[in-house]
Amino acid sequence: MATQYDVIVLGSGPGGYVAAIRCAQLGLNTAIVERELLGGICLNWGCIPTKALLRSAEIFHYMQHAGDYGLKAKEIEADLEAVVKRSRGVAKQLNAGVTHLMKKNKIAVHMGTGTMTGPTSMTVKGEKGEEKLTAKHVILATGARARDLPFAPADGKRVWTYRHAMTPPEMPKKLLVIGSGAIGIEFASFYNDMGAEVTVVEMLDRVVPVEDKDVSAFLEKSLTKQGMTIMTGAGVEDIKVTASGVKAKIKAKDGKVAESEFSHCIVAIGIVPNTENIGLEKLVEMDRGFIQIDPYGRTKSKGMWAIGDCVPGPWLAHKASHEGVTAAESIAKELGNKDVHPHPLDRNNIPGCTYCHPQIASVGMTEAKAREAGYEVKVGTFPFIGNGKAIALGEAEGFTKTVFDAKTGELLGAHMVGAEVTEMIQGYVVGKTLETTEAELMNTIFPHPTISESMHESVLGAYGRALHI
Numbered sequence: 001m002a003t004q005y006d007v008i009v010l011g012s013g014p015g016g017y018v019a020a021i022r023c024a025q026l027g028l029n030t031a032i033v034e035r036e037l038l039g040g041i042c043l044n045w046g047c048i049p050t051k052a053l054l055r056s057a058e059i060f061h062y063m064q065h066a067g068d069y070g071l072k073a074k075e076i077e078a079d080l081e082a083v084v085k086r087s088r089g090v091a092k093q094l095n096a097g098v099t100h101l102m103k104k105n106k107i108a109v110h111m112g113t114g115t116m117t118g119p120t121s122m123t124v125k126g127e128k129g130e131e132k133l134t135a136k137h138v139i140l141a142t143g144a145r146a147r148d149l150p151f152a153p154a155d156g157k158r159v160w161t162y163r164h165a166m167t168p169p170e171m172p173k174k175l176l177v178i179g180s181g182a183i184g185i186e187f188a189s190f191y192n193d194m195g196a197e198v199t200v201v202e203m204l205d206r207v208v209p210v211e212d213k214d215v216s217a218f219l220e221k222s223l224t225k226q227g228m229t230i231m232t233g234a235g236v237e238d239i240k241v242t243a244s245g246v247k248a249k250i251k252a253k254d255g256k257v258a259e260s261e262f263s264h265c266i267v268a269i270g271i272v273p274n275t276e277n278i279g280l281e282k283l284v285e286m287d288r289g290f291i292q293i294d295p296y297g298r299t300k301s302k303g304m305w306a307i308g309d310c311v312p313g314p315w316l317a318h319k320a321s322h323e324g325v326t327a328a329e330s331i332a333k334e335l336g337n338k339d340v341h342p343h344p345l346d347r348n349n350i351p352g353c354t355y356c357h358p359q360i361a362s363v364g365m366t367e368a369k370a371r372e373a374g375y376e377v378k379v380g381t382f383p384f385i386g387n388g389k390a391i392a393l394g395e396a397e398g399f400t401k402t403v404f405d406a407k408t409g410e411l412l413g414a415h416m417v418g419a420e421v422t423e424m425i426q427g428y429v430v431g432k433t434l435e436t437t438e439a440e441l442m443n444t445i446f447p448h449p450t451i452s453e454s455m456h457e458s459v460l461g462a463y464g465r466a467l468h469i
Helices: 016-025 040-045 047-064 080-104 162-166 182-193 213-225 317-334 367-372 388-393 421-433 438-442 453-462
Strands: 003-010 030-034 108-111 113-118 121-126 129-140 144-146 174-178 197-202 229-232 235-241 246-251 257-262 264-267 271-273 304-306 352-354 359-364 377-383 399-405 411-418
Touching: 003 016, 003 317, 016 030, 016 080, 016 129, 016 317, 030 129, 040 047, 040 080, 040 162, 047 080, 047 162, 047 182, 108 121, 113 129, 129 317, 162 182, 162 264, 174 182, 174 257, 182 197, 182 213, 182 264, 182 352, 213 229, 213 359, 213 367, 213 399, 213 411, 246 264, 304 317, 352 421, 359 421, 367 377, 367 399, 367 411, 377 453, 388 453, 399 453, 411 421, 411 453, 421 453, 438 453
Parallel strands: 003 030, 003 129, 030 108, 129 304, 174 197, 174 264, 197 229
Antiparallel strands: 113 121, 121 129, 144 271, 235 246, 246 257, 352 359, 359 411, 377 399, 399 411
């Protein structure tokens, strides 16, 4: 006899567990199915533990530069094992938090591997054997995993994915990072600050290629100044694992191929959705493995929804959580709840954050994309060297850039690089969500002294009114 629910969520990452909680809040009898750890990749192996690692590296960096702040520090050293242990402790704490939230919201948890037997039914194989579950609606939140190099699959010893890089068996001496997206750059930044010699290879013509060109250029200059070797327009053609490391054949921008040796290699070339071998082939439409959905999360099968990293990007935890809420409220509405009013996802208002050193944050169109879309634009850029708080913090490297529609004043995009910009970008996200124009931003009073004043100055600068430069 199958166990019946209103909603079953397959996967408990930041999309899945948030969707389950919202369903429960709306009075729906809800279950969640998870094959590994509650909280999924983000809480256990992604967003959260990597930020713990980066925080340790940041403090180590400041300790090494204590003299810049009039302080003295001697015999400074990093204990990689302790750093990793702290990171894992943070992940464990948040995993326990999700477990508590499931109990608090009376969500049934089925630990095991779920396989769809129909749009709203599945079997779950776990330690207790096989269970049959059915529901009125199912939300697929199966996530994704790191993409391997075809000629050098990760072995956890010398060739790593992000999971291996978070629990390294040893400290790399000479590290090759393949890919300069958020994951690659964050690990490059971490290991560089911890003392490794780091080389980053990016196939495209600039690092963090989804960001504004000015941000990419600034970051590359900063990382090079920190001691990294950055190779753009380059590719790794072959990797051979040896007893002491890896030998990589790298084709440089000029077309020349040279072999270099590294102690370890991190592969950060994208993700593969977890959509195979779980019975989805006849139930949903897929493109390169990603489930195709409408703006509310519906698939082509009635009663089946999908969110997060198993659907088209951007593949970000906060986007998955937002999709989870939208799907949950849409389901509740279909089941007769007249008090919910779900809103479709607006991809123009999804912020992106990269927690390297310096940090990167952005929302909306880059300047180039806005021009390509046919907008006449007004652009303002304000450097942190003109910001009193940034100078006082010793973090005067960076800038804020804003892009406006010259005809209407609509905020089209905002792009930031520098200290704590990942905490500031939300101001622009709220503005875009409220469909703000330059007038509201100009008339907003920003507190002093804060780095956020650079946001105000950037807006003013777009209209020739900057005060401090």
